[in-house]
Each structure stands twice: as C-alpha cells, then as structure tokens.
Amino acid sequence: MNTIHTDVAIIGAGSAGLSAYRAAKAAGASAILIEGGAHGTTCARVGCMPSKLLIAAADAAHHAAHAAAFGVHIDGALRIDGREVMARVKRERDRFVSFVVAGVDAMPDADKLTGYARFIDDNLLQVGDDTKVQAKSIVIATGSSPVMPSMYRALGDRAIINDDVFAWDDLPKRVAVIGAGVIGLELGQALARLGVRVSLLGARGRVGPFTDPDVRAYAGRVFSEAFRFEPFAQVQAAVREGDEVRLRYVSDAGESIEETFDYVLVAAGRKPNVGGLALSNTSLALDDVGLPVYDPLTLQAGAHPVFIAGDANGVLPLLHEAADEGRAAGTNAARYPHVEAVERRAPIAIAFTDPGIAMVGSRHVDLKPESFVTGEVSFEDQGRSRVMLRNRGLMHVYVDRASRRFVGAEWIGPDAEHIAHLLAWALQMKLTVDEMLRMPFYHPVVEEGLRTALRDAVVRLG
Template structure:
C-alpha cells in the first residue's frame, strides 16, 4: 500500500472542499484532495441548481396561467409536458456539473485521490484499500445527507429524497412532501405549479426558516393557495401499496385523514456525512451524534490540526457559507498552529418560492424583547407590486432602540431575493435606519416597499422614546 506525506489533506471535493484546496495551496502548503463519492458538488448535482431549474419551469407555467387580468388571454389549456420539463432540468444540470468537473480535472493528478477516507489515527488516513495519507493538518468537508425517518424507510423507492426528484423522466400525478422547510417548500410549490397534486405535511407550524409569528402566519395562508398545506400535521402511519403510498395523518383541526400518493418526498433535514470516517480511531472529542466538537469561529476541532467546513459541521448549510468556510478551514489548516477566527458575512437566507421568502441578520426569535422596534410594510397595495399583479407579501424589519442600527428582517414578498441582498449589505456595513433612508430609491420599484418599512421603524422609534 502506498503512503503519502502531505501538509494538508482535504476530505471531500464539494462546495467546501474545493475552496479549502485552493486556499491551502495559496497559503503555500502541499495539499491532497480526497473524494470517494461523485464529483460535481451537492449544489450543482442535486441541490440549489437543479432545484432552481425545476422552480423556473414552475414559474413559467404559473405565469402563463395568470395572464387574463392583464387582458392577455391564452385560448385553450396550458399543456405541461413533464418529460420535456425533466429533460431540460437534467440537461442544464449536467452542463453545470460539467463546469465543476472541469475544475476538478484541472487539479494535478498527484494532488487528488479517489476513494473513501477513514482515520487510522489522528494524522493518518486510509483511502480505500490503496493509499495511506499522513497529514500535518486535515480538513473534513464531507458534506451532509438527507435524513429519512425510520417509518418511511419501509416504503422502498416510493419514499424519495430531493436527489431522486432530479432523476425523474416525467412528473408524477400526486405527491406528499414531508417537511415544510426550505427544500420542502421550494420543491413542493414548483411541482404544484407544474400541475402535480401536492400536499405538504409540516410539523409544529414550521414555514420555511421563518420565526416571526406574523410573517409565518402570512406565509402559511399564502402557500395554502398554491398547494394543500398542513403545517401542523401528525403522521400516524404510512403503508406501501403496489405503486403508491398510503398515509394516515391528523390535521391541525384534529381530523384524521387517510390518503394515497404516488411518492412521499422526505425533506426532514440533513445530517453530516461522518459515518465512514471512523472518528473513534482519533483522540478528537465527539458529540452525542459522533461528530467532532469544534470551534464555530475557527472551525478547529479542539486543539487538533483538524478543521470542519461546510455542511459537515451543520452550522449554516448554505452554499456560499460552505465556500467561505472552506477557504477559512484551508487557510487555517495550512498555517496551523497560527489559527484565526473566520470573519463571517451578514447572515442571509432566501427561499425561492412565489412570493419569495427572505431573512437577513438577526431572527425575530433571537432578539431581546423590548430592545428593538419593528417596521412593517404590506406589499398588497405597494405600487409596483400591484401594477405587476405580484402584490402579495408582508415585511418586518428590526431596528435597535438604543443605537438605531438595522438588526435584521424577515419577510415574504416579490423580488425578495434582490431586496435581501440590499439589506445584507446594509447590515454588514452596520448602517442605521437613518443612513439607509438616505440611500436612493427609484420610482416606481418594489424597493419602495422597503423604504416604507424603514420609515415605519423610524415612527416606532419616535413612539418608543
């Protein structure tokens, strides 16, 4: 068996691992990149990119179905060809994955290994049955996998995860989505817009990432117009039939419902991919789930030269965060023991729904009561939104009473993804609400709704003083 001596070994060649590789090399270290699964990153293969392709198809169908109020009439029915929809999703997905594969192929052969890595001891890895790697520092960037609760595992291929959706050749007739988080909401609504009969079964009233009770209630009501939405459902039993699944659940009303579906799409969260690493062979401190305990600022596991980046650490399972963490982990691994905390960007979460959902900065649930005021705007009568008949939405922004600093926002509304970037920049620049109101606002644009919310927060500050 071959043995390789290296400065930095990076386990995983995804959204965190590839930036970690580049950062470690840029810091002057010798590096080897190890990957046992498919290349191409979760984002490109089965995550953010193919999901946005499916969402784009759903948006096209939805837009075509609501032209009549503009005086634009489509004579006859709108025909959705599920095979054509999925063919475009897969072909464009494959094109995007190809770009990632090209970057991996450009890595010199002696700097990458194929095979699953496992720890022999603290600094020694075995890759498959062919190579051992002795590394001065190690970056764990192995990503995460969907969680499938035990009750759904007996359903065989009728219980699917988001990865499976993008392997379809056609659209199903009827589907149940278990979980009302970001993935469940995005895929569920996209499929509903494409003519699939969709039921989303959430738990404990969750609606995407939202924590503000008023915004959450608004979003729940709005989504109920797109698909059957049961955000407080209690699934009591599931049964595999010949070519379908029967689910018995209790709705929030207390009514017991039994219904069959072609598939159950399980979006019940994700877990770090640490099972294959055999971390028990190390002296790392592990948590109750067998994952390394680490510093969320430096990403370092205790005092060891081991760093956990991306979905593998479960802090912020978002692509741009994984990339940032990969760079930080790669740099710290190369420069160990000179480890520095990562400077994080403003928190930013976007749900690509219709209307969109976004959260910037502090969550409502995490703010100290009485320390802030809330500015509000409804998009239902907002000028540009109404002109385009996209006038659905409610926004709350949070402003610190003492400093007048913008703290965060939660909302549902048109073009939420774009307004979210404006607010994340304002937060990262530590702007006060007064400074934000000094910025230009064109007329007529949806962003004027943001200005209304900012003005409302100033009025709330005045009333609270």
C-alpha cells in the same frame, strides 16, 4: 500499501472542500483532495441549480395560467409536458456539473485521490483498501445528507429525497412532501404549479425558516392557497401498496385523513456526513451525535490539526457560507498551529418560492423583546407589486432601539432575493435606519416597500 505524505488532506470535494484545497495551495502548502463519490458539488448536482431549473419551469406555467388578469388570453388548454420539463432540468444541470468537474480535472493528478476516507489516528487516513494518507493537518468537508425517518425507509423507492426528484424522466401525478422547511416549500410549490397534486405535511407549525409569528402566519396562508398545506400534521401511518403509498395523518383541524400518492418526498432536515469517518479512532472530543467538538470561530477541533467546514459542521448549510468556511479551514490547516477566526459576512438566507422568502441578520426569535422596534410593510397595496399582480407579502425589519442600527429582517414578498442583498450590505456596513433612508430609492420599484418598512421603524423609535 501505498502511503502518501502531504501537508493538508481535505476529505470531500464539494463547495467547502474545493475552497479549502485552493486556499491551502495558495498558502504554499501541499494538499490532496479526497473524494469517494461523484464530483460536481451538492449545489450543482442535486441542490441549488436543478431546483431553480424546476422552479423556473413552474413559474413559466404559473404566469401562463394567470395571464388573463392582464387581458392576455391563451385560447385552448395549457399543456405541461413533464418529460420536456425534466429533460431541460437534467440537461442544464449536467452543464453546470460539467463546469465543476472541469475544474477538478484541471488539478494535478497527484493532488486528487478517489476513495472513501476514514481515520486511523489524528493524522493518518485510510483511503479505500490500498492507500494511506499521512497529513500534518486535515480538513473535514464531507457535506450533509437528507434525513430519512424509519417510517419512510420502509416504503423503498416510493420514499425519495430531493436528490431523486432530479432523476425523474417525467412528472408524477401525486406527491406528498414531508417537511415544511425551505426544500419542502420550494419543491412542493414548484411541483404543484407543474400540475402535480401536492400535499405538504409539516409537524411543528414550521413555515420555511420564519421565527417571526406574524410573518410565519402570513406565509402559511399564502402557501395554503397553492397546495394542501398542513403545518401541524401528525403522520400516523405510511403503507406501500404496489407502486403507491397510502398515508394516514391527522390534520391541523384534528381530522383524520387518508391520501394515496405516487411518491413521498421526505424533506425533514439534513445531517452531517461524518458517520463513515471512524472518528472514534482519533483523540478528538465528539458531541452527542458524533460530530467533533470544534471552535466555530476558527473551525478547529479542540487543539488538534483537524478543521471542519461547510455542511459537515451543521451550522450554516448554504453554499456561500461553505465556500467561506472552506477557505478559512484550508488556510488555517496550511498555517497550523497559527490559526485565525473565519471572517463572517452578514447572515443572509433566501428561499426561491413565490412570493420569495428571505431573512437577513438577526432572527426575530434571537432578539431581546425590549431591545428593538419592528418596522412593517404589506406588499398587498405596494404600487409596483400591484402593477405586476405580485402583491402578496409581509415584511418586518428590526431596528435596535439604542443605536438605531438595522439588525435584521424576516419577510415574504416579491423580489425578496434582490432586496435581501440590499439589506445584507446595509447590515454589514452597520448602517442606521436613518442612513438607510438617505439612500436613493427609484420609483416605481418594489424596493419602495422596504422604504415604507424603514419609515415605520423610525416612527416607532420616536
């Protein structure tokens, strides 16, 4: 049995793990990066990048199909070649993955270890069958995996997760999407625009990440026009019949519906990948789902030299948050017992639907009702949005009554991904609504809609 001694052992070579490794090395510690699966990060392989490639193809199809409103006509049928669509998705995906793999390949061989790790005790890991790693500190950065309820597991390869979509060689004809979160909405809309018959079934009225009732209701109406959308569906049965799946569910209106699909795409949430780590062999306190109890400020598990970062801690499953947490965890692990809190950036979340979805700062549900006012704008009559025929959207901005500071926003609308960055910067700079309105706004741009919402908040503040 080979035993490796190191200052910091990092389990997982995704976005958080790679950041933790670099941070530990920058702090002067020896470090070893342990990965049991393929290198390339969730984002590059099956997340952010391939999904945006599919969405880009869907947008191209949508714009071509709706060009007549501008007086631009396509004479003849619009043809979507599913094989060509998926070939580009996989070709470009592999290119992005190659960049990450090249970075890992450039690391010293002594700093990399291939195999699945499990704890023997707080500071000792077993990797594979013939290697042990003795570490002064350990970073758990094992990421997360999609949840697959037992009802759908019984369907075999007809029940898929988002990872599987990007392995397709061609587009199917009919897909049921289970789950109305960000992944379900993004992929559901993209597939529908590419000619796939899509039924998206939620369970609890969720529409993406929205907590603002008015914005959620508006978004629900928008997506209901794009595909069959049942936010309150109750799935009663899922039966495989050859290479098809028959679903029976009760619709929002109480109607019993049966539909047949080629695949059921399950997007019903994700769970941290900690099940195979044998955490029961450690002295770490575990919560009800087996996750180490840790300090969200320092990412440290109790008083132990163990840190947990990225999707593995289940807090903010976003790439930029994972990278930030990885850096903090790697630095704290290298400098243990001297640890510092993670320097959090302004919260920002985006869904690449059309219209786009974005949330910045505090959510509507987290604000005390009497502590803030809401500024509103509809993008339906907003000038630049109407010029582009992208005039669908509703934005709510939240402003603190006492300080007049901007504290958050939820919205669906055009160019949401870009406006979200402006608002995140304003929030991080702790600007008041008055200071924001003194900033320059060009004409005609979609951002003028944001100005309208801010002005509405000022009126409500009095």
